Amino acid sequence: MLKLAILGFLRDRPLHGYELRRHLAALTGHVRPISDGTLYPAIKRLEADDLLVRTTEPGTAAAPRHTLHLTEAGRTALLDRLRTPEDLDIxxxxxxxxxxxxxxxxxxxxxxQAAVLRRRLAFLSEPASFFYDGARPVGAEEFGDPFRRGMLLIARATTEAELAWLRETLTALDRA
Structure with a gap:
């Protein structure tokens, strides 16, 4: 996902490494913090694959700043990844x-765009639970444990909201 996020942010506009890191942190939050030891090697790999280029500009202080720009190959890679996300991305x-x-x-x-949303809709339409009794998913109503029940109720509400949004957005996309 780091590659997709880097390419996506650079599609928005060229960024310095520090700015890119801030954008990534805002997107991933506390769930998946991005360290310099992860980010900068990823940038170097994308640069080696000709998906981005680095230009040097004068800095606000004495040190020059490196600005990252998406290449045409990077733009193509981003669009390809968005058109056909992996199953785990869904x-x-x-x-x-x-x-x-x-x-x-x-x-x-x-x-x-609609094809990607339909894949997510299909995924969310399958019965699922965090907990199972053998092969059977256990519903929130079956739990005496208020914490597991809470997990399931929150997940259900979130899924219902997302399903409503997906259906509404798909209707709009189908009209386009």
Missing amino acids: SDENRWFTVLAFLRHLDDDPRA
């Missing part, structure tokens, strides 16, 4: 939010 909520954060970059292709 099922994992944190990865899904990263896809959603940049799905607008497919603005010239509402059918592709």
